Amino acid sequence: MKITREELIHVANLANLKLSPEEIGPMRDQLDKILSYVDKLNELDTKNIAPTTHAISIQNAFREDVVRESLDQKDALSNGPQQNGEAFVVPSVI
């Protein structure tokens, strides 16, 4: 197996996902298959190949730092599962 049970749980934790005991086995099997398949990339020598991060060559997009119309507070908060009219409310952090 390309990925141990502990590694899988660790990676899921990094992504803020809690996997149930029933999810872990099948997901490990599926990830193993996928990662084994991806190993075929090692057939290629890519030593001097630059990685592509953008399909189209574009320059950095600068813009003037000017104030524009944006969402008002009410609209911005409108989808919050818990909010008090001024801010999103979350469980206490400290």
Add this chain to the structure above:
Amino acid sequence: MELHKLTIHELRDLLKKREVSAVDATRKVLERIDSVDDTIQAFITVDHNKALKQAEEADKLLQSGEGGELCGVPLSIKDVLCTKGIRTTCGSRILETFVPPYDATVVDKLNKSGAVTVGKVAMDEFAMGSTSENCAYRIPKNPWNPEYISGGSSGGSAASVAADECIASLGTDTGGSIRQPASHCGVVGMKPTYGRVSRYGLVAFASSLDQIGPITKDVRDCALLMNVISGYDPKDSTSVKRDVPDYSAALSKGLKGLKIGIPKEYFIQGLDAEVEKAVFNGIDILKEAGAETVEISLPHNDYCVAVYYMIAPAEASSNLARYDGVKYGYRDSSGESLQEMYRNTRSKGFGDEVKRRIVIGTYALSSGYYDAYYKKASQVRTLITEDFSKAYEKCDVIVSPVTPTPAWPIGEKIDDPLSMYLSDILTISANLAGIPGMSVPCGFSSKGLPIGLQFQAAHFQEEKLITTAFNLEQHLDLSPKRPEGL
């Protein structure tokens, strides 16, 4: 008159002559949805009142001789594009209650051109899938045979167009998600060049690959919609500052002098014999219409699935970090701490495929694996892009099947993610290279399921796709155009 069966250009002509009203057309489309969508299951949300109100507004404009290109034309929109005041779920439970406070730029453009939005259509959760079976709400069916998949992830868009539940639709394509369902449902779909259409308000899956495009009943409609949605947008810094041509003008061009490349790597083992036959029949028709063919090679295509299933999940793992139960959507409040709230919300709100991809992506980006997986995949992405650059020195348009097989029965591949991923092997490379691609119907299987033909061109050469596709459509004249007896 069966107004719902019309194309954009047919309906627009009647609307402009005031032979029918936008309200009539919208009512017909809504009635059609009411009568067939229990079977087709394409729509997640239908807003009758809002649609009819938009139609009334459109009629006022049409009456006074105003109104844009799409004035009064009822459309469906993939549920991944933000629509102000209309719920946008992305096919996910985690966004079940999300009502966007703003419109995506493409939706804004549709509205300004007078289009009517009849509803939001089903899709794989966060556009992750090839069959739309990963939708948390309903699974859109193939209108040609409801036992079969409609394709994905824009399955609801393609199914709603093929079933005449709208006049046309907008979908999105990250690895084939417009072209593949269009092919399976026997309609036309285009993924434009990366940067041609603004992604502002498109809920992000893989930002370097995602692109919005039309799904339509014919090629002329595809050109019309491209005219409306294309162009630079300051709100999307990856959209490209480049003039938008009149895509409809490309319809009247012939194929003389056009070179069509046939990539040997696309006619792979496992390619269905009926698909191969239909595609070569299409190629013969193009030759008779004046095109030349040339054999080309895309030697790294075989690696595209491996590259894609590192890059797309890596980007997704980052993009989907925003669903934490704080700003929008579902929250699970059962835990005590903030961390528990995040974890419980995400674990319950996301479906299996989304979790799987977040985990793969997080793994590929994690310390110790980054070079072996993400960086390696990004380097091979360069090789795939270079293959296309070399190929376009020899030809104008590359022709191939869209998918190795016609649609398959619902449920057949759902437990085998890798075999599902491999079905995207003919469409993924266009997204990795950022080039435009198009799917056009070219025949039927012996089971009566549609087969599509794919055209791909160099960056910003959408006009060549439209010219080639329109010539094929005119000479092929398939019948029936859409499923009968629904």
